[in-house]
Amino acid sequence: METLTTRVFNNGNSQAVRIPAEFRLDTDRVSITRNEAGDLVIHPLRVPRGAALMQALQALGEVDGSFIAALDAEQSKPLPAQEREGL
Known part of the structure; x- marks a missing residue:
């Protein structure tokens, strides 16, 4: 597994971390948590895609509530x- 060192800098009252191109994220939102060892864990948040398609399928009666609930649970x-x- 590849490990890189990067910079932490201040951005107003917050800190920001420069993410190298090798670890580029395909989203503009993430969740961040700290695990028991004190490590920060970043999870990209998926962009809700296909909302218009789901609405169209619902209108046609092709999708029911249990199908949508299963999709939401999976995501x-x-x-x-x-x-x-560790460094």
């Missing part, structure tokens, strides 16, 4: 944490 599952070596 809300966090991605597994990656094993990384």
